[in-house]
Amino acid sequence: MAKVLLAGFGKLARALAPVLIEQGHHVIGLARSNITVSGVASIQWDLAEPPQSFLDSERATELSHLDYVVVTLSPDEISDDAYRRAYVDATSNLLAILQAQELSPKIIYVSSTRVYAHNDGEWVDESSPTLPTTSKGQSLLEAEQLIRQQSSDNIVVRFSGIYGSERNYFKKRVEAGIKIQKRPAQFSNRIHQEDCIGVLNFLIAQFEKGARLDPLLLASDDDPAPLLEVANHIAQNFNYPKPTIIINDGDLAPVGKRCRNDKLKSLGYRFRYPSFRDGYQA
Known part of the structure; x- marks a missing residue:
């Protein structure tokens, strides 16, 4: 089966690794800290460090032929500088390492719908303009561009707000x-x-089937819903206090965007949890 490098080993990669191993793939994890997941070969390295330092180290020998790289980077703090290090610098350094070692895997890069500036309830998809209004969003978009410029075979996947498992921020x-x-x-x-x-x-x-995939995909469930509707559902199902309602008639308050997933579903993917109702109920 395939040899897969998971670059960045946070919550997503930790959950993805056992799935890939069960299918017979050889999985390597690259992270700032040591990885202790059964069946995962560990490379401890901070991709924000200069790539030559990695290439000069013994760790470079641990990378050989790769079929795929799944990139799930995250900043170590919430600041503009940390976002630039985690996304732009780390992505640039990863690509430099792969090039120096003459490795040409297909890359699946996890990004965010934060790159969209839409805030008036518009529908967005892969063709919608990306004009991020924050430095964090700009760093995400710049990293995407590095990935897409490196090879037309690479894929950028923009996830919307991730919840479930250890991710309970809104529920709390x-x-x-x-x-x-x-x-x-x-x-x-x-x-x-x-x-x-x-x-x-x-x-x-x-990819394993030889499919030619679009270089950009938006991954969000079927149900972009008013935030109040989501909160009411959580409160009712978990016996939490009902949300306090605010009405801003006439104000130009931001209302967010609505994400389409038509392209992803046209490829054949079917959501296990097509709505927040299914996800929070589970």
């Missing part, structure tokens, strides 16, 4: 009591972590 906010704007409605886009893993595994399987 509802539990603590939350205020949410009702009018105009604020839209929220979500994808369950198990579907994130499902999408990445699905794309590798498509």
Whole structure:
């Protein structure tokens, strides 16, 4: 089967690795800290460091022929500089390492719908313009461009808000009591972590079949819903306090965007949790 490098070994990679191993793939994890997941060969390295330092180290010999690289990077803190290090610098360094070692795997790069600037309830898809209004969004988009420029075979996958498993930020906010704007409605886009893993595994399987895939995919569930609707569902199902409603009639309050997943579903992917109702119920 295939040899897969998981560059960045956070929550997504830790969940993806056993799925790939069960299918017979050889999995290597590259991360800032040591990896102790059964069956995963570990390379400890910070991709934000200069690539020549890696190439001069013994770790370079641990990389040989690679079929695929799944990139799931994350910053070590929430700041503009940390985002640039984690996405732009680390991505550039990873590509330099692969080139120096004459490795040409297909790359699946995990990005975010944060690259869209839309904030008036518009529908967005892969053809929508990307004009991020923050430095963090700009770093994400710049890293995407590096990946896409490196090879037309590479794929960028933009996930919307990931929830489920260890990701309970919004659920905890509802539990603590939350205020949410009702009018105009604020839209929220979500994808369950198990579907994130499902999408990445699905794309590798498509590559293995020899499929030619689009270089950009948006991965979000079928149900971009008002945030108040999501919060009410969580409160009702977990016996949390009902959200406090805010009404801003006439104000130009941001209402977010709505993400389409038509292209991903046209490839044959079927969501395990097509709506937040299914995901939170599970």
